[in-house]
Amino acid sequence: MNRRSLLRRAAALALLPAMPRTVRAALSENAPARRVRPSDAGWPGEASWAQLNKAVRGRLIKVNSPMSACREATDGAACGDLFKELKNPYYIGDNVALTQTAGWVDAWESQPSVYAVAAETTGDVVAAVNFARDNNLRLVVKGGGHSYLGRSNAPDSLLIWTRRMNAISLHDDFTPLGCAARQPPQPAVTVGPGAIWMHTYNAVTTKGGRYVQGGGCGTVGVAGLVQAGGFGSFSKNFGTAAAGLLEAEIVTADGEVRVANACTNPDLYWGLKGGGGGSLGVVTRLTLKTHALPSFFGAVSATIHAFSDTAFRRLIGQFIDFYADNLFNPHWGEIVNLRLDNRLEIRMVFQGLDQQQAQTVWQPFFHWVNGSPQDFTYQLTPRTIAAPARNLWDPIFLKQHFPGGVLSDDRPGAPSDNIFRSGNLAEVGHFLSGFQSLWLPASLLQSDRRSGLVDALFAAGRHWPVELHLQKGLAGGSEGAVSATTDTAMNPDVAGAFALAIIAGEDPPAFPGLPGHQPDLEIDRRHARAIGEAMSELKGVAPGAGSYFAESDFFERNWQTSYWGQNYPRLLSIKKKYDPAGLFFVHHGVGSEEWSADGFTRLAG
Numbered sequence: 001m002n003r004r005s006l007l008r009r010a011a012a013l014a015l016l017p018a019m020p021r022t023v024r025a026a027l028s029e030n031a032p033a034r035r036v037r038p039s040d041a042g043w044p045g046e047a048s049w050a051q052l053n054k055a056v057r058g059r060l061i062k063v064n065s066p067m068s069a070c071r072e073a074t075d076g077a078a079c080g081d082l083f084k085e086l087k088n089p090y091y092i093g094d095n096v097a098l099t100q101t102a103g104w105v106d107a108w109e110s111q112p113s114v115y116a117v118a119a120e121t122t123g124d125v126v127a128a129v130n131f132a133r134d135n136n137l138r139l140v141v142k143g144g145g146h147s148y149l150g151r152s153n154a155p156d157s158l159l160i161w162t163r164r165m166n167a168i169s170l171h172d173d174f175t176p177l178g179c180a181a182r183q184p185p186q187p188a189v190t191v192g193p194g195a196i197w198m199h200t201y202n203a204v205t206t207k208g209g210r211y212v213q214g215g216g217c218g219t220v221g222v223a224g225l226v227q228a229g230g231f232g233s234f235s236k237n238f239g240t241a242a243a244g245l246l247e248a249e250i251v252t253a254d255g256e257v258r259v260a261n262a263c264t265n266p267d268l269y270w271g272l273k274g275g276g277g278g279s280l281g282v283v284t285r286l287t288l289k290t291h292a293l294p295s296f297f298g299a300v301s302a303t304i305h306a307f308s309d310t311a312f313r314r315l316i317g318q319f320i321d322f323y324a325d326n327l328f329n330p331h332w333g334e335i336v337n338l339r340l341d342n343r344l345e346i347r348m349v350f351q352g353l354d355q356q357q358a359q360t361v362w363q364p365f366f367h368w369v370n371g372s373p374q375d376f377t378y379q380l381t382p383r384t385i386a387a388p389a390r391n392l393w394d395p396i397f398l399k400q401h402f403p404g405g406v407l408s409d410d411r412p413g414a415p416s417d418n419i420f421r422s423g424n425l426a427e428v429g430h431f432l433s434g435f436q437s438l439w440l441p442a443s444l445l446q447s448d449r450r451s452g453l454v455d456a457l458f459a460a461g462r463h464w465p466v467e468l469h470l471q472k473g474l475a476g477g478s479e480g481a482v483s484a485t486t487d488t489a490m491n492p493d494v495a496g497a498f499a500l501a502i503i504a505g506e507d508p509p510a511f512p513g514l515p516g517h518q519p520d521l522e523i524d525r526r527h528a529r530a531i532g533e534a535m536s537e538l539k540g541v542a543p544g545a546g547s548y549f550a551e552s553d554f555f556e557r558n559w560q561t562s563y564w565g566q567n568y569p570r571l572l573s574i575k576k577k578y579d580p581a582g583l584f585f586v587h588h589g590v591g592s593e594e595w596s597a598d599g600f601t602r603l604a605g
């Protein structure tokens with residue numbers, strides 16, 4: 001054993017007195033150097049799998065990928081049908097073998113596990129965790145399946161699939177376990193780890209008349225988003241999804257079922273709030289705070305085309321001035337895109353204002369644009385709409401009033417509330433050429449730094465489109481949102497950022513090696529380079545800024561600091577306490593530096 005492993009072992013042993021007895025027992029002095037694959041002699045035999053199947057009451061699945069239809073007959077009808085379904089996020093989500101992202105050039109390809117436990121109870125999860133640990137298997141956890149970075153799939157693994165654990169129940173007066181003396185009861189929602197946001201919003205807002213802070217994309221899983229941190233349109237007012245977590249139930253590597261909240265296992269609770277899914281255990285239940293619903297939610301959209309580069313630079317400058325002076329507050333969120341052909345796309349949303357108030361806010365900006373017809377034209381004329389907040393995720397209302405804005409799960413017999421935003425269609429089943437993000441500090445909005453920011457945005461937009469996600473950064477947000485988010489494991493940069501800049505490229509569903517459906521890897525690599533060049537321009541004005549665990553570069557350097565900043569050492573010590581042998585591994589997750597990239601081999605220290 002060399003010096004580094006000795007130190008690591010000593011650090012883990014130093015934690016022993018603080019550890020629960022069962023966790024101590026799980027800390028193996030001889031943590032396995034390599035997990036087993038089906039080709040290894042140590043892979044469990046049929047009888048062992050049958051035992052697991054019995055323990056999970058028949059919920060063990062031998063996984064077959066639907067892609068085999070295409071391998072057998074590339075041009076066959078079954079393959080054609082499959083590729084149509086790969087644009088339906090509910091089809092993908094309901095398939096044990098698939099993930100929402102098909103892959104990423106030179107990074108990862110979606111590959112099914114060998115076996116999966118389609119868990120329906122916490123007991124099923126316990127059985128699967130114990131089986132994986134005792135048989136030295138690579139374990140994967142999948143909920144909504146929306147990891148861009150491929151964290152919920154791995155070949156040669158056992159998958160715990162939580163899709164069926166999707167119950168949702170509302171509470172008027174929820175008190176976390178052991179917190180009766182410290183916290184007054186409050187309204188909340190409890191969801192299973194397989195629940196997705198669209199169904200959760202429908203239950204909480206449409207049916208319950210309350211608000212819960214979740215994500216923007218309705219088919220993302222609740223458990224994955226909360227553990228990532230999680231931003232939605234109105235995060236500037238309500239904080240991150242992680243900030244709203246009141247309590248979780250989690251199965252840790254020793255097979256124990258633990259409750260984590262501010263009063264019981266508070267370290268685990270803090271780690272689950274933005275520490276990244278798939279690293280600390282399997283979450284089997286989450287309870288999130290709900291808020292009073294604002295009267296209206298609304299949106300402002302416009303697309304402005306500038307006739308020259310000079311005019312586009314001026315337009316970006318005007319928008320940043322306008323944003324800093326008028327929109328940098330808890331009312332506003334969502335996205336502004338800078339497109340390659342000198343187009344500025346405004347797709348913003350608001351809460352806490354009515355339609356007239358929102359129009360009044362934007363009037364000076366559009367007045368400025370209208371004043372230079374020689375420089376600008378609208379490709380989408382400005383539009384402000386507002387609707388009663390209760391209708392924002394109401395499937396019946398949306399299908400009736402915004403038929404172009406939502407799409408439905410079109411499988412025969414699909415539930416009528418299986419809807420998704422048409423704006424998310426391009427991402428369904430996509431293959432990524434690149435994806436990078438950067439938190440832009442609010443100091444860039446100070447008047448003496450704005451022109452540097454505008455130059456960098458303009459320069460970045462020469463290489464590749466830049467998206468400014470203005471809700472993914474808490475600066476300018478409400479005091480409650482900022483303070484609750486600060487008490488999570490996310491990079492503290494989040495509190496001081498006004499936006500998350502995302503620069504990404506995607507193709508329709510494609511699979512390397514699948515004849516007739518392969519991505520063009522050379523083009524993707526070219527796009528990846530352009531994405532990197534664009535991001536370098538932004539890094540020039542925000543050196544050292546972090547990026548978002550869930551929406552970031554697969555090849556992120558210094559990911560520990562980038563995702564978690566000064567919080568990383570604390571997170572790592574929590575990981576060591578509850579999963580000392582490293583059963584839970586995800587790409588660039590807490591503690592993953594001790595493993596090979598595929599999560600199979602523990603690296604020599």
Ligand SMILES: Cc1cc2nc3c(=O)[nH]c(=O)nc-3n(C[C@H](O)[C@H](O)[C@H](O)COP(=O)(O)OP(=O)(O)OC[C@H]3O[C@@H](n4cnc5c(N)ncnc54)[C@H](O)[C@@H]3O)c2cc1C
Pocket residue numbers: 100101140141142143144145146147148151152162193215216217219220221222223224225227228229230231232276277278279281282283284424427428550551586
């Ligand atoms: C189309 C799309 C839109 C997105 N929009 C947003 C957005 O608006 N805001 C935002 O903040 N993010 C967004 N994201 C990122 C998203 O929040 C994260 O990828 C999130 O982790 C996905 O969760 P999931 O359950 O759907 O995914 P999965 O791929 O199932 O899981 C993601 C990670 O969490 C782990 N995990 C899942 N369930 C559990 C569990 N029960 N216990 C322990 N670990 C678990 C998995 O192992 C994996 O590591 C988006 C992603 C996509 C693909």
